[in-house]
Amino acid sequence: MMAASLQLEEPWYVACVSFDPEKQQMDIWVKVRDHAVFACPRCGSQAKRYGYEPYERSWRHADCLFFPCYVHCQRPKVLCGKCGLQQVNASFERQNSRFTLMFEGYAMMILADIPRRKASRLLRCNEKSLASILSYWVNRAADKQDLSNVSKLALDETSKRRGHQYVTIAIDALEHKVIDVEDGRTKQAVAAVKVRLEQQGGSADNITAVTSDMSASFLPAVKEYFPQAEQVIDKFHVKQVLTKALDEVRKNEQGEVDDKKTLFQYRNRYFKVNPMSLLITRKPSANERRYRGIVGNHDVHKGLFRARDDAVQVAAGDGAPGVQLRHLIG
Numbered sequence: 001m002m003a004a005s006l007q008l009e010e011p012w013y014v015a016c017v018s019f020d021p022e023k024q025q026m027d028i029w030v031k032v033r034d035h036a037v038f039a040c041p042r043c044g045s046q047a048k049r050y051g052y053e054p055y056e057r058s059w060r061h062a063d064c065l066f067f068p069c070y071v072h073c074q075r076p077k078v079l080c081g082k083c084g085l086q087q088v089n090a091s092f093e094r095q096n097s098r099f100t101l102m103f104e105g106y107a108m109m110i111l112a113d114i115p116r117r118k119a120s121r122l123l124r125c126n127e128k129s130l131a132s133i134l135s136y137w138v139n140r141a142a143d144k145q146d147l148s149n150v151s152k153l154a155l156d157e158t159s160k161r162r163g164h165q166y167v168t169i170a171i172d173a174l175e176h177k178v179i180d181v182e183d184g185r186t187k188q189a190v191a192a193v194k195v196r197l198e199q200q201g202g203s204a205d206n207i208t209a210v211t212s213d214m215s216a217s218f219l220p221a222v223k224e225y226f227p228q229a230e231q232v233i234d235k236f237h238v239k240q241v242l243t244k245a246l247d248e249v250r251k252n253e254q255g256e257v258d259d260k261k262t263l264f265q266y267r268n269r270y271f272k273v274n275p276m277s278l279l280i281t282r283k284p285s286a287n288e289r290r291y292r293g294i295v296g297n298h299d300v301h302k303g304l305f306r307a308r309d310d311a312v313q314v315a316a317g318d319g320a321p322g323v324q325l326r327h328l329i330g
């Protein structure tokens, strides 16, 4: 079982397994047969074992019966006719990692669902090591992905950590897959997304649509680097602008109107209308007509038009009658 968990094959073998009650950990010692022959790590030709590396190394392995488990091995060297003395790596290790491949695989599975800090407690492994495991495998997967079929992109920004260190995330909008993450939320970040796309077999000319927010850096950058793409504004951001505009209206109204009670009554009745329905060009319902009447000339329209000016295609419906709020409730 131990050999299988390490994917050991002849001439490698498990020499000894023990449990240390004091340290509460399992230890596995792996060795190679004395007369073993290996493929030279550099040229691949057969070469005989020729001594060992000077020190025994240890790797953290997947837990065994909930006890932390460590693998110890003094790896062999080979003497190759062409390349000279070469270090042989074990099948269970990744170069420069202190963890076995099985541990890293398990950690990646946990990290897919759990934040790093919690995973660190669960795996009894410090966060820094988990971060380096994560970044190795994520980068490796990113470098291998084939982006030749990507035709629709979504760009968004998020903060890397608390504060204002932003990153730009590029998503394949059809596959719902993150294809790139770049530092910053500037024009250069969008340029870097294009470079990554083209490095991985994609083409900027194949991109027919790019969804993003209304940020002043994304929109011109998309136009420049993805000239064939139609620019689509993320509906979440449109909604955000509208909500903000409506909020302004509410505040302004409260400032203007003396008779707050009547104002709140009107609001209860008419603010239940979904603001988004105002943007639909169908024939408005009686309630909606009334609602438009109330807010007719008010800042909500200014807000809507501001949103449109920010490149949203806002169809504000047919013209509202323009009845002043204070006339209605006054």
Ligand SMILES: [Zn+2]
Pocket: 040, 041, 042, 043, 044, 045, 080, 081, 082, 083, 084
């Ligand atoms: Zn060789």
